[in-house]
Amino acid sequence: MSLSLATSLTVNAALSLAAAKLNSADGAMEARLLLQEVLGVNRAWLIAHANDALQANRDAEFQALLARRLAGEPIAYITAYREFYGLNLRVSPATLIPRADSETLVExxxxxxxxxxxxxxxxxxxxxxxGAIALAIAQHRPKALVCAVDASAPALAIAQENAARLNLGHVQFILSDWYASLANQRFDIIVSNPPYIAENDSHLSQGDLRFEPMSALASGPDGLDDIRSIIQQGLFHLMPQGWLMLEHGYQQAAAVRDLMANAGMVDVVTKQDLAGNDRVTLGKNPLIVSQHWD
Ligand SMILES: C[S@@+](CC[C@H](N)C(=O)[O-])C[C@H]1O[C@@H](n2cnc3c(N)ncnc32)[C@H](O)[C@@H]1O
Structure with a gap:
């Protein structure tokens, strides 16, 4: 680094000051991610160069990103990336930031x-x-025919970009209001992490959620409007013995199980996430062989 343009701060000192300003459990990690973003380096570089002086212009860029984070903007939108199930995914304010909870659905x-x-x-x-869930499945089951839909064209553009960068270009992306553009297509597995927050839930105006698209989060008075639509039409799009798997809120499991059972699905069961909360409910098409409409 050029000493002539250096601040008196070392990399380590800049990180410590930033972590103190962020003043949260994740503060140190977030400070690192922001400085990595500014310098275009990885964590190993920061460790190896901890005592280097930070150039003044780089410190100014670092402070600008820090100010955005202090104003509440999610770290993933600032760095434009989020890791999910081992994949480095581009995200933007048009996409939800993938959550670790959704890895339960992938598994x-x-x-x-x-x-x-x-x-x-x-x-x-x-x-x-x-594209988080579709791409994670495609990565681990390369021969699966994975199709992914979204009603948001800007979100689909990001998903397609992720698929191309991760060499998962065989995943098919379709702009669709749930199943609307899928005509009579049937699938062995249908997964979804739909919007499931009640529209008057106060969490929508707190934390990261304030910055994420409302169309990805809220779903009617009880948060179940989209889950109802997806379940109601589920059997028309499941192969015999195919599974529908839905992520939902930790207090919605009983309601989702009832909806699946009332729609005629069998072997309905709920799985917990790593924190032990009810997170994903599965239901199966009871048919053993295809009916006449196939
Ligand atoms: C909770 S986000 C999940 C995103 C991603 N699967 C993940 O887990 O990170 C819900 C997604 O559903 C999409 N969506 C909302 N309503 C839809 C609809 N009617 N048809 C298709 N997609 C819809 C939103 O655009 C958003 O991308």
Missing amino acids: AALEKLASRTKETPRVLDLGTGS
């Missing part, structure tokens, strides 16, 4: 896919956002 899908004998199972991800 449930991979588990069911592992027990199916079909070499090229058909998988549908409804409301794909950045």
Whole structure:
């Protein structure tokens, strides 16, 4: 680094000051991510160069990103990336920021896919956002025919960009209001992390949620409007013995199980996330063979 343009701050001192300003459990990690973003380096570089002086112009850029974070903007929107199930995904304010909770849904899908004998199972991800769930499944089941839909064209553009960058270009992306553009298509597995927050929930005006698209978050008075639509039409799009798997709020599991059972699905069961909260409910198409409408 050029000493002539250097501040008196070392990399380490700049990080400590920033972490103190952020003053949260994740403050130190966030400070690191912001400085990595400014310098275009990884964490190993920051450790190796901890005592280097920080150039004044770089410190100014760092302070600008820090100010955005202090104003509440999610770190993933500032750096434009978020890691999900081992994939580095581009995100933007048009997409939800993928959550670790949704890895429970990926694992449930991979588990069911592992027990199916079909070499090229058909998988549908409804409301794909950045493509997180579809791409994680495609990465681990390269022969699966993965289709991902979203009603947001800007979100789909980000998902397609992620697929291309991650060499998962075989995933098909469709602009659709849930199943509307899928005509009579049927799938072995349908996964979805739909909007499921009640529209008057105070969390919508707090934290990261303030910056995320409302169309990705809120769903009617009880948060279940989209889940109802997806379940009601589910059996028309599931292969015999196919599974519908939905992420939901931790207090919505009983309601989602009832909706699936009332729609005629069987073996309905809820899985917990890593924190032990009810997070994903699965229901199966009871048909053993295709009916006449196939
Ligand atoms: C909670 S986000 C999930 C995004 C992504 N699957 C993830 O887990 O990070 C819900 C997604 O559903 C999409 N969505 C909302 N309403 C939709 C509809 N009627 N049809 C298709 N997609 C919809 C939103 O645009 C958003 O991308």
